Amino acid sequence: MSTVTIRPANLEDAAGLAHLAEYTFRDTFATNNNLTDMELHCAENFGVDVQRQELLDDNSVTLLAETADQLVAFAQVWLCSPKACVTAQHSSELHRLYVTQEWQGRGVAHELMSRSLSIAAKAGADAIWLGVWEENPRAIAFYRKYGFQAVGEHVFQFGNDPQRDLVMMTAIDESWIA
Numbered sequence: 001m002s003t004v005t006i007r008p009a010n011l012e013d014a015a016g017l018a019h020l021a022e023y024t025f026r027d028t029f030a031t032n033n034n035l036t037d038m039e040l041h042c043a044e045n046f047g048v049d050v051q052r053q054e055l056l057d058d059n060s061v062t063l064l065a066e067t068a069d070q071l072v073a074f075a076q077v078w079l080c081s082p083k084a085c086v087t088a089q090h091s092s093e094l095h096r097l098y099v100t101q102e103w104q105g106r107g108v109a110h111e112l113m114s115r116s117l118s119i120a121a122k123a124g125a126d127a128i129w130l131g132v133w134e135e136n137p138r139a140i141a142f143y144r145k146y147g148f149q150a151v152g153e154h155v156f157q158f159g160n161d162p163q164r165d166l167v168m169m170t171a172i173d174e175s176w177i178a
């Protein structure tokens with residue numbers, strides 16, 4: 001991990017984040033999905049203006065992992081994100097966590113997860129949740145390593161395809177604060 005550094009994103013990262021977010025999303029899900037749905041989803045969710053709005057949102061924190069010459073992963077935490085099936089006083093959401101294939105299995109995701117849990121704990125959250133496609137076994141296995149358990153489900157509207165996401169949550173406390 002010594003060649004990767006992690007830092008909070010700022011507004012100047014909007015273009016880089018948009019590219020990374022779309023690239024990793026397509027790379028992860030293109031094989032098992034319909035191209036039309038992918039185009040619809042990407043047109044709506046990725047682009048410099050979309051990611052700039054995300055970076056301007058006070059409720060959202062984006063972390064970037066980068067090497068000397070490129071962005072390789074990111075995580076986005078929504079500091080306050082209530083959800084009916086998540087029993088908590090204050091729940092945060094791990095909204096996105098994506099690592100380029102080259103850097104998977106090498107500790108970058110662990111570092112981003114640790115920092116995300118720390119950010120949520122600092123914001124006063126006692127739980128953090130996420131939605132994950134039921135057909136994404138690697139991500140589900142990864143989340144279980146941090147104590148996430150399925151507590152419900154919701155529909156993730158992917159283009160014209162209503163997909164089933166598991167809602168997973170884990171309790172956190174101040175011991176996560178770095």
Ligand SMILES: CC(C)(COP(=O)(O)OP(=O)(O)OC[C@H]1O[C@@H](n2cnc3c(N)ncnc32)[C@H](O)[C@@H]1OP(=O)(O)O)[C@@H](O)C(=O)NCCC(=O)NCCS
Nearest residue numbers: 028097098099104105106107109131132137138139141142
């Ligand atoms: C999900 C993600 C962040 C996890 O990061 P990672 O660096 O790959 O995670 P790790 O390698 O530490 O852990 C993944 C675990 O899944 C296991 N795994 C790998 N492929 C698997 C598969 N097909 N089925 C089940 N488990 C699998 C690994 O063995 C590992 O468990 P282990 O540490 O007990 O051996 C990363 O794979 C990623 O960015 N994937 C693409 C984007 C994505 O799916 N994001 C999540 C959207 S909700």
